Amino acid sequence: MAAATSAEPRTDPSTEPSTAPSTDTVVFFHAHPDDEAIFTGGTLVRLAADGVRTVVVFATNGDTDPLSPLARARVAEAGAACTLLGVERVVFLGYPDSGLHGDPQHPAEEVAQRLAVVLGEEHATALVVYDEGGIYGHPDHVAVHEHGVAAAAAAGVPTVYECTVDREYLHFVETHLVGHAVESLLGMEVTATNAAPLGVPTVWVTTTIDVRGQAAAKRAAMAAHASQIAADSETLTMPADTFEGVYGFEWYIRRGPHGPLERLAF
Numbered sequence: 001m002a003a004a005t006s007a008e009p010r011t012d013p014s015t016e017p018s019t020a021p022s023t024d025t026v027v028f029f030h031a032h033p034d035d036e037a038i039f040t041g042g043t044l045v046r047l048a049a050d051g052v053r054t055v056v057v058f059a060t061n062g063d064t065d066p067l068s069p070l071a072r073a074r075v076a077e078a079g080a081a082c083t084l085l086g087v088e089r090v091v092f093l094g095y096p097d098s099g100l101h102g103d104p105q106h107p108a109e110e111v112a113q114r115l116a117v118v119l120g121e122e123h124a125t126a127l128v129v130y131d132e133g134g135i136y137g138h139p140d141h142v143a144v145h146e147h148g149v150a151a152a153a154a155a156g157v158p159t160v161y162e163c164t165v166d167r168e169y170l171h172f173v174e175t176h177l178v179g180h181a182v183e184s185l186l187g188m189e190v191t192a193t194n195a196a197p198l199g200v201p202t203v204w205v206t207t208t209i210d211v212r213g214q215a216a217a218k219r220a221a222m223a224a225h226a227s228q229i230a231a232d233s234e235t236l237t238m239p240a241d242t243f244e245g246v247y248g249f250e251w252y253i254r255r256g257p258h259g260p261l262e263r264l265a266f
Helices: 035-049 069-084 108-122 139-155 177-186 212-223 240-247 260-264
Strands: 025-030 053-060 089-095 126-130 159-164 207-210 249-255
Touching: 025 035, 025 108, 025 139, 035 053, 035 069, 035 126, 035 177, 035 207, 035 212, 035 249, 035 260, 053 069, 053 108, 053 139, 069 089, 069 212, 089 108, 108 139, 126 139, 139 159, 207 260, 212 240, 249 260
Parallel strands: 025 053, 025 126, 053 089, 126 159
Antiparallel strands: 159 249, 207 249
C-alpha cells in the first residue's frame, strides 16, 4: 500500500509518546479500525485498569481511499472507541484497505520501520499482532502479522502476542463477527466454524484472557464503529449474557518470554 498524507500520527497530547520509559507498555498493531475492539477490546480495558500503558497502531484507515469520507469517519470512530478502552496513544499509518480479496500494497520494510519507531518511542514491553493466518485470512491481517514480527525484531521487543480466536470455542456459541467475515471471504455460508480457515485450535492458544467483566465497555467500543457495526445488528442487540459468551474471552499465542498479558491470563 502506498503511504497516504494522513499517515502522520495525530498531534494532540493523547497521541504523543510517553516522555519517560514506562514499566510496561503494550503496543497493539491492528489492520483496520474496529479490529481493536472486536479482538482485543477487553484486554485493552484490563491492561489500562492494571496501570499498563496501551498504544494502538492502525495500518489502514479502513477504506481503499485512505482520504475518503468513509476513511475519515472510521478514523474518528477508532479514536472514540480507543478512548472508551483506555488507550493512551493512537497512531494511524494511513495505508489503504486492501479489501477481503485485494493484494496488499504495504511496502513491507517501510511499515516495519515505522512501527519499530513507535515501539522504540514507547519502550514497548510487548507487541500484539495477529496469528500468521491473520485470524481469518484477510490479506491486511496477514500483512500486519508479517510486518509486526519484523518490527518487533528490529526494535528489540522480546515478547510478541499473536491475537487469534479459539475456533473450537466459537463452534459452541452464537455467531461471532469473525464468522461473518469468513463467510464473506469464502463467498459461502460456513456451518462448521471449527473447520473453517479461522483462528487456531485450542491447543495452540497460550494465553486466554477472561474479559466478561469488561463486556459492557467492549460492546460500547464496538458500537462506536457505527459505520461498520449497525446499531440494530445481532452483535449489539443480543442479550448481555449471550454477548459475554461470544466475546467474553480473548486469545493469544505468545512468542517469547512471559509479558504483561500473563498477569491477566485465565
